[in-house]
Amino acid sequence: MDVELYKYDIYPKVFPVNCETEITIRMFGDNKNYTGEKDGFSQSGYYIVMLCHVDSGNDVSKYEKFRTTAGEDGMLRVLYTAKAEGEHYVCIEHYDERETRTYVVMLSVYALEEDLACRIPLRGDFHIHTSRSDGGEVPGLVCANYRKAGYDFIVITDHHRYYPSLEAIAAYKDTDAALHIIPGEEVHLPNTMVHIVNAGGSYSVNGLMKGSHQYKTCGDDLTRCSSDGRSPAAITREEYDRQIEEIMESGRCDGCPEADRQSYAVCLWAFDHIKAGGGLAILAHPLWRCNLYNLSIPYTKFMLKEHPFDALEVLGGAAQPHQYYGTNGLQSALYYEEWLEGRIHPIVGSTDSHDSTEHNRNKTVASTIVFAHENHYGDIFASVKERYSVAVDTFSGDFRLVGPFRLQKYANFLLYHWYPIHDRLTAMDGEIMREYYFGEAEAEELACMKKKSDAMFKKYFKTI
Ligand SMILES: [Zn+2]
Ligand SMILES: [Zn+2]
DSSP states (O other), X not given: OOGGGGTEEEEOSEEETTSOEEEEEEEOSSSTTOOSSSSSSOSSSEEEEEEEEGGGOSOGGGOEEEEEOOOTTSOEEEEEOOOSSEEEEEEEEEEOXXXXXXEEEEEEEEEEOHHHHTOEEEEEEEEEOOTTTTOSSOHHHHHHHHHHTTOSEEEEOOBTOSHHHHHHHHXXXXXXXXXEEEOEEEEOOTTOOOOEEEESOSBOSGGGBTTSHHHHHHTTOHXXXXXXXXXXXXXXXXXXXXXXXXXXXXXXXXXXXXXXXXXXXXXXXXXXXXXXXXXXXXXXXXXXXXXXXXSOHHHHHHHHHHOOSSEEEEEETTSOGGGHIIIIIHHHHHHHHHHHTXXXXXXXXXXXXXXXXXTSTTTTSEEEEEEESSSSHHHHHHHHHTTOEEEEEOTTSSOEEESOHHHHHHHHHHHHHTHHHHHHHHHHHHHHHHHHHTTXXXXXXXXXXXXXXXXXXXXHBOOO
16 A cells, blocks of 8 residues: 555545546644644645646646645645546645745545546456365355455356355345355366356356256256246256257357367357356466366467457466466466457456465455446446456565556556555455354444445545
């Protein structure tokens, strides 16, 4: 976190361009400039607040200056209209009665063009395992742990199983918790090694196969294989093979490397179902290495060229540490190479975590920041598809981003100036979720945290 944010508050941090905005700056007591007489800026003398668009280059003559005095509440306020998108430095100087100048602090705000100014940043994860498959904790606790780690939404995606995600949602169904929990599953089907994430689809794709773990455990119980009580009927292996054969003969697999034609037909079958259920079909970790790449390079390139999925998991935290770059660095390189060819893939970054506690070094190593209108899966998926997302990698301790330059620039600002504040609240909220899960906190406490979270977004983001 920007060290000055321990001593000062500034809001809104984000606002639209060409829109007069009142920027408020508060000095906290824990501060060398704090006089100890009254909380806040000095009541004597005056302040010069200078704002400058960081993109405009290193030229102090470009600062716009505002003369102001501290309000009775000890705060400074300036009315500012940003003319261009980007970070703006807010430099504050104090002048006493003898016109002696003292540098006070440099803070930052960010102005946005209309298409981003109507959105809020939401940190989420599209690929998470629980102890219902090979993860470490039960679904309800995984949710609490992710909230603690700063996530606004998560998709629970156990191997072969959809019902754990419904269990996670059910654990908090009587609350107005701020964390948005979305149903999902990691889809594994016969005749393909490709891992596919069904994020938010209304029914289980694994469950359509009569031999799957989902089907063996839950059968066609619609309350456990569907989020809305509807699902196509499960089919036998013979019927499945017939449907895959039909896709292979349809011409949709033309151009696919010969060895992967059947696998590709299976993927098309799965992607079609995920989309039919209103979900986001994610191609998971194509270059994840279990000795060999999960998909061959020619097959990966064909898959990207055809793009039958909705989003590419460009970062995945399940990569083994010694092969982390070999998976995620190379997937990122492919993403940019694809861009050169004119194909700009919607992207997500996911932890693919199998343990959500601090004992897993990679528990929150990756995430996605989605710029969406609201924290609801329909809008989140639409925003990803419209390419309003960046993937965040924190493997090295510092962060790295994948995505378009414009969004990286904004996300970079947010990671220094917004998320440290956001994460203080989510840490508390996650702990209360954990207590609630064990029956030691009330639903009202979570509702209260949701109100706080909503108020915080409102304070720091002036949206249109
Ligand atoms: Zn996988
Ligand atoms: Zn996985």
